[in-house]
Amino acid sequence: MRLVLFGPPGAGKGTQAQRLVAEHKIPQISTGDILRAAIKAGSALGTKAKGFMDQGKLVPDDVVIGIIEERTQQPDCATGFMLDGFPRTIPQAEALDAMLAKRQQRVDHVLSLEVDDAVLVKRLSRRRTCPVCGTIYHLDFSPPRQENTCDRDGATLAHRSDDQEAAIQERLRVFHDQTAPLKAYYQQRGLLRAVDGSGAPDAVYQGIRTVLAR
Numbered sequence: 001m002r003l004v005l006f007g008p009p010g011a012g013k014g015t016q017a018q019r020l021v022a023e024h025k026i027p028q029i030s031t032g033d034i035l036r037a038a039i040k041a042g043s044a045l046g047t048k049a050k051g052f053m054d055q056g057k058l059v060p061d062d063v064v065i066g067i068i069e070e071r072t073q074q075p076d077c078a079t080g081f082m083l084d085g086f087p088r089t090i091p092q093a094e095a096l097d098a099m100l101a102k103r104q105q106r107v108d109h110v111l112s113l114e115v116d117d118a119v120l121v122k123r124l125s126r127r128r129t130c131p132v133c134g135t136i137y138h139l140d141f142s143p144p145r146q147e148n149t150c151d152r153d154g155a156t157l158a159h160r161s162d163d164q165e166a167a168i169q170e171r172l173r174v175f176h177d178q179t180a181p182l183k184a185y186y187q188q189r190g191l192l193r194a195v196d197g198s199g200a201p202d203a204v205y206q207g208i209r210t211v212l213a214r
Contacts, residue, residue, distance in 0.1 A: 004087070005020075006110065010168075012201060017084055026081050029081050031085045038067050089178065113204070119198055130157055131157075132152075133153055133155070135151070195208050
């Protein structure tokens, strides 16, 4: 099974991705992770990507798709994979389709976790992070035992700038601007599977299983 996973910040995409990987025995492929791996490995495409990144530039689509092509030809992708963070634009989606078509393959499902912005703002703005060990807490769902203090090392928890309301609103605006055309692209191809992401994680995953079984 070859999946593309969409989800706005705070939609619980990471939690659901872990469950999908465990159940379907497919790797989760994050563009950030595979770019870093290609650079570390010193591959030709990794070296090319590093040149752009060192200049503070976006890595061109042809380089990214080349790295994805290399990654998806590895043995652990033989039965499928899940793309996380790619594609972000219609040209990237078209390049992905072309790359898979060369191997007589295609994207099977595009999962879109749908959550109202007001819910996402509330979720994200209640997150707190330990500046020492990086543990993330949520004041409603997973609070620290002692107020504003990390359970692990006693450090004072921080409210990160990107978890404050103005920054969250901007992150959501960018997400919607980027994904709206992509969702239409995949909807036209009959691949988009919208899932209500506003409930508890177990309920959301059951929704995912339901749409994948159709």
